[in-house]
């Protein structure tokens with residue numbers, strides 16, 4: 001059911017683009033065609049070389065060709081840039097998710113006037129080109145995160161470029177639900193724990209200079225059967241921070257997951273979250289540095305150097321500790 005919702009959501013976006021396409025366009029942006037992910041023998045060979053196995057079927061528009069299966073079993077989600085399907089690996093013993101991003105067809109997109117200038121640029125192709133950058137960004141971020149063994153993010157498996165696709169293979173998060181779909185069913189205590197875990201992941205990423213930059217409830221996945229464990233997905237907008245340089249991004253996570261923060265403001269009394277948000281606006285990364293300070297403080301005296309609101313947050317609501325690998329972790333309070 002969930003899958004169908006995602007699917008219809010993506011088709012409706014595509015439908016809008018389809019209506020807007022101009023006559024000469026090959027029609028690659030129409031819904032049915034867009035859901036058809038055809039594989040050449042070269043592409044099948046590349047997947048095979050990476051020991052990746054996906055379900056295939058004959059293409060609806062031409063049964064002699066091989067297409068990606070997008071049936072209920074295979075399809076996990078459809079984002080604005082492509083499809084995410086279930087897969088398996090012959091080298092990893094855990095299930096795999098593969099994100100396929102379709103590239104624009106090179107010809108028939110841009111036409112020229114007599115002066116040789118661009119006369120018309122297809123809007124869809126521009127959108128899809130951004131998808132191209134997104135997948136490389138995601139692959140780089142996931143690979144870095146996996147190498148540094150940062151938990152609660154899908155493990156990187158492979159990145160493949162073909163003539164028609166950008167393909168990112170990663171660990172499949174089985175049994176997780178998007179926070180956006182369950183947020184209204186959660187108790188204040190559960191929401192506090194979920195936001196605490198989200199903060200820990202953000203600060204773990206901060207330590208290796210990665211900023212997610214697109215944090216919203218659809219990218220925060222929750223395992224309800226496993227103590228509401230949080231995982232973060234979709235690193236297509238990731239930024240790589242050079243801490244020496246002035247960094248002007250919207251990475252302030254306290255600003256980003258709007259609903260989650262909104263809920264938190266109702267749970268956590270007074271203007272605590274407002275204060276922390278305004279501090280973060282003045283000095284990006286201040287929250288994570290205070291988190292570092294509280295978890296490494298050895299004495300009461302050291303803790304006194306931490307501003308009152310942060311101490312209150314860390315002592316009353318978000319209780320952190322550090323693992324032996326110096327990663328932040330939320331304590332599950334009774």
Ligand SMILES: Nc1ncnc2c1ncn2[C@@H]1O[C@H](COP(=O)(O)OP(=O)(O)OP(=O)(O)O)[C@@H](O)[C@H]1O
Nearest residue numbers: 077078079080081082084097154171172173233234
């Ligand atoms: N590793 C994963 N394990 C399980 N489900 C996943 C995984 N990656 C993505 N998904 C599912 O697929 C959906 C689309 O993935 P994602 O958000 O990464 O794609 P996108 O094309 O970048 O989407 P967006 O429109 O949000 O930019 C997600 O909402 C999620 O439900």
